[in-house]
Amino acid sequence: MDAGNEANIGFDEVRARAIIAKHAVLQGATLPILHALQHEFGYIDRRATPLIADALNLSRAEVHGTVSFYHDFKSAPGGKHTLKICRAEACQSMGVDKLVERLELMHRLKVGETSPDGGLTIEAVYCLGNCALSPAALLDGEPVGRLDSAAIDDIVTRHAGARA
Amino acid sequence: MNARVFVSRDSAAISVGANKVADAIRDEAGKRGVDVEIVRVGSRGMLWLEPLVEVETERGRVAYGPVKPGDAAGLFEAGFLRGAPHPLGHGETDEMDWMKRQQRLTFARCGVIDPLLIAEYRAHGGFAGLEKAARMPPADIVEMVTASGLRGRGGAGFPTGVKWRTVLGAPADQKYVVCNADEGDSGTFADRMLMEGDPFTLIEGMSIAGLAVGATKGFVYIRSEYPHAFATMEKAIAVARGAGLLGANVAGSGRAFDMEARLGAGAYICGEETSLLESLEGRRGQVRAKPPLPAIKGLFGKPTIINNVLSFAACPWILTHGAEAYADYGLGRSKGTQPFQLAGNIKRGGLVELALGATIRQLVEDFGGGTHSGRPLRAVQVGGPLGAYFPDKLLDTPLGYEEMLAAKGMLGHGGVVVFDAAVDLAKQARFAMEFCAIESCGKCTPCRIGSTRGVETIDNIVAGGERGKNREVLDDLLQLMTDGSLCALGGLTPIPVVSALTHFPEDFEKPAGLRLAAE
Numbered sequence: 046m047d048a049g050n051e052a053n054i055g056f057d058e059v060r061a062r063a064i065i066a067k068h069a070v071l072q073g074a075t076l077p078i079l080h081a082l083q084h085e086f087g088y089i090d091r092r093a094t095p096l097i098a099d100a101l102n103l104s105r106a107e108v109h110g111t112v113s114f115y116h117d118f119k120s121a122p123g124g125k126h127t128l129k130i131c132r133a134e135a136c137q138s139m140g141v142d143k144l145v146e147r148l149e150l151m152h153r154l155k156v157g158e159t160s161p162d163g164g165l166t167i168e169a170v171y172c173l174g175n176c177a178l179s180p181a182a183l184l185d186g187e188p189v190g191r192l193d194s195a196a197i198d199d200i201v202t203r204h205a206g207a208r209a
Numbered sequence: 210m211n212a213r214v215f216v217s218r219d220s221a222a223i224s225v226g227a228n229k230v231a232d233a234i235r236d237e238a239g240k241r242g243v244d245v246e247i248v249r250v251g252s253r254g255m256l257w258l259e260p261l262v263e264v265e266t267e268r269g270r271v272a273y274g275p276v277k278p279g280d281a282a283g284l285f286e287a288g289f290l291r292g293a294p295h296p297l298g299h300g301e302t303d304e305m306d307w308m309k310r311q312q313r314l315t316f317a318r319c320g321v322i323d324p325l326l327i328a329e330y331r332a333h334g335g336f337a338g339l340e341k342a343a344r345m346p347p348a349d350i351v352e353m354v355t356a357s358g359l360r361g362r363g364g365a366g367f368p369t370g371v372k373w374r375t376v377l378g379a380p381a382d383q384k385y386v387v388c389n390a391d392e393g394d395s396g397t398f399a400d401r402m403l404m405e406g407d408p409f410t411l412i413e414g415m416s417i418a419g420l421a422v423g424a425t426k427g428f429v430y431i432r433s434e435y436p437h438a439f440a441t442m443e444k445a446i447a448v449a450r451g452a453g454l455l456g457a458n459v460a461g462s463g464r465a466f467d468m469e470a471r472l473g474a475g476a477y478i479c480g481e482e483t484s485l486l487e488s489l490e491g492r493r494g495q496v497r498a499k500p501p502l503p504a505i506k507g508l509f510g511k512p513t514i515i516n517n518v519l520s521f522a523a524c525p526w527i528l529t530h531g532a533e534a535y536a537d538y539g540l541g542r543s544k545g546t547q548p549f550q551l552a553g554n555i556k557r558g559g560l561v562e563l564a565l566g567a568t569i570r571q572l573v574e575d576f577g578g579g580t581h582s583g584r585p586l587r588a589v590q591v592g593g594p595l596g597a598y599f600p601d602k603l604l605d606t607p608l609g610y611e612e613m614l615a616a617k618g619m620l621g622h623g624g625v626v627v628f629d630a631a632v633d634l635a636k637q638a639r640f641a642m643e644f645c646a647i648e649s650c651g652k653c654t655p656c657r658i659g660s661t662r663g664v665e666t667i668d669n670i671v672a673g674g675e676r677g678k679n680r681e682v683l684d685d686l687l688q689l690m691t692d693g694s695l696c697a698l699g700g701l702t703p704i705p706v707v708s709a710l711t712h713f714p715e716d717f718e719k720p721a722g723l724r725l726a727a728e
């Protein structure tokens with residue numbers, strides 16, 4: 046799911062094979078395998094594509110097509126921490142756009158990018174199911190409600206402190 | 210004295226500090242040497258009062274909220290363990306106006322019981338519906354769901370029993386029950402709340418569906434934005450299996466049903482049922498052309514029931530209390546209750562379960578208490594990102610399937626999002642197009658290309674050059690998307706855009722200079 050501390054540890058073929066083998070028995074195993082790989086390595090390494098294709102008896106093109114379709118599966122590792130900010134309507138109604146502006150103008154952090162020190166990745170998501178306590182976000186998978194400028198500043202200071 | 214204190218574990222409650230509040234109460238109790246049992250429950254749905262703390266008393270549960278960790282000492286001092294008055298107190302929860310005026314059928318247990326304790330679930334009426342279904346012939350179960358008038362709560366409003374009947378009548382060696390827990394509509398969270406707060410209700414509903422059509426395997430497809438709901442569902446499935454409620458002999462029926470939870474991967478289109486099935490099978494979430502219907506050729510090519518969380522979750526109540534009792538609620542052809550979700554710029558947001566046919570105004574004014582900002586309300590979007598924006602003069606529209614269609618909107622999944630006077634409807638219309646462009650599965654041109662053209666055209670209109678001509682381009686585009694899209698993402702994106710143009714034309718006509726100055 047989210048890139049937490051333990052993720053981003055580089056690709057390892059032996060571990061990847063073990064993860065794939067563990068999930069390959071499931072019906073429709075592709076997404077469970079991809080989630081497990083993303084959880085382990087923080088991204089889906091290209092070198093995993095042929096391994097998955099072999100294990101599931103699919104073409105590489107098919108596996109690649111699946112990986113590239115979903116917003117969750119990243120082709121490169123993200124930052125140590127990930128802030129997913131909801132940019133959908135309920136959060137708009139409570140001013141999330143101003144918070145995103147603050148990230149860009151004050152903290153020089155753009156949605157879809159990682160801070161120069163590799164500490165914090167900002168992602169846009171569309172609804173987190175916390176629309177009555179918006180603006181809402183997920184910080185490394187933990188929900189944050191009623192997000193305001195102070196909370197944004199605090200998250201940036203804690204996780205993207207070593208900015209170049 | 211062993212006092213019982215209830216604090217929510219719902220992720221909305223956690224997002225505003227419920228875990229810290231639970232810790233603070235535990236610490237304070239320790240300091241005072243008072244024996245307190247803290248039970249982590251789902252949310253009652255009064256999200257504006259979260260973190261809500263409830264205490265069990267002879268009068269019933271007494272509510273305090275929103276509680277901050279720093280309030281713990283004061284609560285003990287005031288005698289909250291006896292339900293004593295306190296500035297944050299609201300009296301008995303069940304007597305609170307906001308709760309009392311609801312008709313909680315599906316959400317009766319949510320926020321009340323420990324979500325993972327089967328004994329509590331049973332003590333509050335759980336599994337009565339499944340046990341009844343276990344003794345009924347499949348066709349009778351289907352008949353009962355049909356007679357209840359239940360229609361799909363995922364958005365399209367298709368009669369649930371009719372879908373089940375098709376699957377029952379389709380001969381096959383294997384059938385499936387799939388639950389659509391993708392809940393992609395912004396402004397909605399009822400599926401999430403139920404899965405986190407009362408997951409056995411969903412398991413029971415899906416098991417009833419399995420018995421009704423002879424399906425032995427179920428999948429719940431949960432969006433990855435809901436890590437807590439996914440974790441709770443996985444635990445609940447394991448608990449239910451351990452208790453013999455899933456497995457080879459469901460509730461003593463002699464029939465088998467088991468299920469798994471699966472995680473989506475961040476694609477709105479995977480809420481569309483055929484795209485969801487593609488995704489479950491491990492492929493790109495591209496929409497399949499219908500026919501064949503999933504009821505005939507669904508998951509792995511087998512007959513499949515696919516329903517929303519709330520559709521399945523209504524079934525235990527229907528089986529327990531009877532089809533007529535359910536059909537007694539509602540308006541016209543919209544039978545039963547809908548867990549509405551009150552969100553956005555609203556003073557008292559949360560989950561409000563009411564008979565279908567309640568008006569938008571009842572929700573946003575009586576329950577919601579107006580805007581959060583205190584500024585005047587300007588627009589209400591009903592039914593998610595593909596739903597219409599309504600101005601104040603249409604707020605008396607009843608929330609029923611046909612009534613919303615007549616008002617050129619849709620009920621969708623029952624989300625109600627409030628905007629105050631600061632909203633710019635041209636910007637919202639642009640966002641509708643932008644969202645469609647981001648989430649399009651790419652299969653058809655009107656949706657894939659049309660949405661991007663839509664963004665540009667709205668930008669041109671707002672910028673002010675050749676407004677009349679650009680408006681014609683936009684109208685053609687909207688017609689093309691409506692007529693030429695394979696699924697409702699491209700087909701219904703025009704709804705929010707058209708509603709903005711119809712009800713808020715002034716937002717598209719501001720002189721360009723003024724618009725910049727206002728921002």
Ligand SMILES: Cc1cc2nc3c(=O)[nH]c(=O)nc-3n(C[C@H](O)[C@H](O)[C@H](O)COP(=O)(O)O)c2cc1C
Nearest residue numbers: 361362363389391392393480481482516517520697
């Ligand atoms: C773009 C799009 C997104 C959808 N998203 C969801 C969703 O998130 N949850 C859902 O239950 N139904 C969603 N639906 C509706 C499903 O296709 C389908 O109608 C529903 O799962 C059927 O269940 P029901 O009859 O119980 O509503 C979506 C449809 C479209 C076209």
Ligand code: SF4
Nearest residue numbers: 650652653656696699
């Ligand atoms: S309308 Fe859009 S999302 Fe739906 S099938 Fe066509 S391209 Fe895919």
Ligand code: FES
Nearest residue numbers: 131136173175176
């Ligand atoms: S719209 Fe932002 S959490 Fe739902």
